Amino acid sequence: MSGWIAGVGRFAFFTIDFLRAVPSSHRPLSRAVVEAYNIGIKSLPILLVIAGFVGTNLSLQGHSAFEPLGGQQMVGMFVALAGMRELAPIIAASMVAAKAGTEMASAIAVMRIREQIDALEVMAVEPRGHLVTPRFLGILLAMPALTAVSIATMVGAGYLVATLQLGLNGSTFMEHALAASEPGDVFWSLFKALLFGVVICLVSCYQGFHSAPGPEGVGRATNRACVVSAVTCVLLNYLLSELYYG
Amino acid sequence: MQHLAAIGRFAIWSGQVGARVFVGPWFLRPAARHCWTVVIRCLLPVTAVVFPFGMVMALQGLSIFELFGAHRMLASLISVAVLRELSPVLASVLVAAQGGSSFAAELGSMRIKEELDATEVMAVDGLAYHVVPRVLALTLACPILNLAGSVAGLTGGFVTAVLFKGEQAGVFLAELWAFTSPVDLWGGVLKTTIFGAIIGLVACYQGWTTTGGAAGVGRAVNDTVVWATIVFITANYFLTSALFGAVG
Numbered sequence: 315m316s317g318w319i320a321g322v323g324r325f326a327f328f329t330i331d332f333l334r335a336v337p338s339s340h341r342p343l344s345r346a347v348v349e350a351y352n353i354g355i356k357s358l359p360i361l362l363v364i365a366g367f368v369g370t371n372l373s374l375q376g377h378s379a380f381e382p383l384g385g386q387q388m389v390g391m392f393v394a395l396a397g398m399r400e401l402a403p404i405i406a407a408s409m410v411a412a413k414a415g416t417e418m419a420s421a422i423a424v425m426r427i428r429e430q431i432d433a434l435e436v437m438a439v440e441p442r443g444h445l446v447t448p449r450f451l452g453i454l455l456a457m458p459a460l461t462a463v464s465i466a467t468m469v470g471a472g473y474l475v476a477t478l479q480l481g482l483n484g485s486t487f488m489e490h491a492l493a494a495s496e497p498g499d500v501f502w503s504l505f506k507a508l509l510f511g512v513v514i515c516l517v518s519c520y521q522g523f524h525s526a527p528g529p530e531g532v533g534r535a536t537n538r539a540c541v542v543s544a545v546t547c548v549l550l551n552y553l554l555s556e557l558y559y560g
Numbered sequence: 561m562q563h564l565a566a567i568g569r570f571a572i573w574s575g576q577v578g579a580r581v582f583v584g585p586w587f588l589r590p591a592a593r594h595c596w597t598v599v600i601r602c603l604l605p606v607t608a609v610v611f612p613f614g615m616v617m618a619l620q621g622l623s624i625f626e627l628f629g630a631h632r633m634l635a636s637l638i639s640v641a642v643l644r645e646l647s648p649v650l651a652s653v654l655v656a657a658q659g660g661s662s663f664a665a666e667l668g669s670m671r672i673k674e675e676l677d678a679t680e681v682m683a684v685d686g687l688a689y690h691v692v693p694r695v696l697a698l699t700l701a702c703p704i705l706n707l708a709g710s711v712a713g714l715t716g717g718f719v720t721a722v723l724f725k726g727e728q729a730g731v732f733l734a735e736l737w738a739f740t741s742p743v744d745l746w747g748g749v750l751k752t753t754i755f756g757a758i759i760g761l762v763a764c765y766q767g768w769t770t771t772g773g774a775a776g777v778g779r780a781v782n783d784t785v786v787w788a789t790i791v792f793i794t795a796n797y798f799l800t801s802a803l804f805g806a807v808g
Binding site: 328360363364365368370371373374378379382383385391392395399400408409412413416417419420421422423427428479492528529530531532533534536537540541544545548549551552555556560 | 594605608609610613615616617619620623624628630633637640641644645653654657658661662665666668669672681724738773775777778779780781782785786789790793794796797800801804
């Protein structure tokens, strides 16, 4: 237990050090664009696959949930609401944590065990600012875009299952989906995604910086980055939903 | 083309592992030990993720059912969604992220340090000794964690609906099983058994074929989570369609 609390404290100090080092970072914007491209493009294929299959499942589940009520046409509303408000941001977050977050952690952990981070410090470059800032800005750019893409994919996949597999009327589906979607919901879920991006980036980079030596250390840091950021995002998601919809 | 070749290599390797499950030699004690480690390591992440998801389900479900004045339906929606989909999928994602990737890291660093080659030199069958117990452990651990996740998710729904939103506890508990049949529970267990086997095979394959030093171990861990998730989410769609028969 005290180990956990000490870890939270170290994480807080890491975050403060990082925020202090942001202004001294060298050309962060141009590198941030590269990072955003890396994060976005690398996570996009898996995100499309996962969001697509989550959308199909939403349709199947919505159908079986609303069938007893005789409200099969509500499937469109269910897919749009559940996908847009909750699942799209959290799915985007968990996939970015699994793909980009673990890559950040393992890249930084490898630099740590090869003493490249110490080399940066020797050259009077603040390593947190230099390594974390572009990743941080990049993930801020990438997360809302990925979330928007996954909302579209989910609703599209849900539509295909509803019309082709469940034999529902396509225009009724879209009508209900559009009636349920409000701009405020979309912006809130993009905002949630932004916060998830902050969590993923800081947690993954922290794990990388505090990696234990050797290949096991890198493996463990990578592993922890994914699990800790996913759990934190889900907990944060409940608080944010309670705040807005509660 | 490269992808096809990779799939083929994975299939051949999985076939070799699968043959050893039936032919032996069996190492049951390591399998039990690995299973115990996975359950212990994943228990907290699984419950910590499924519990808030149940809470969010209750929150959003209430806002939907308020439109119809059908608050009673909330509990049955939560129980069906948690038992069929949420708990199996989320538990498996967490098992892949925590258990699977730690197996990939272990096997990967054993590969880098040539410990796996040392096993071969000692005439011990590496696949049977290192891989089969881990795959079996994940196959067994995944359904166990799914049950824990189901309980956590239903509790999360109960906490939000009854304690925070003031629904009646009796109505919630009575409606919980109204649309739920044992098929939902066993369907979830069956699904997670298959997911566990998929995660085990993908994770151990990534670890087994690690190359390129410490960075390679990191890459193996990363690929494990990504590929295992893609494969079992794809499988999930077909299993849901088949088990719960949602064809219109």
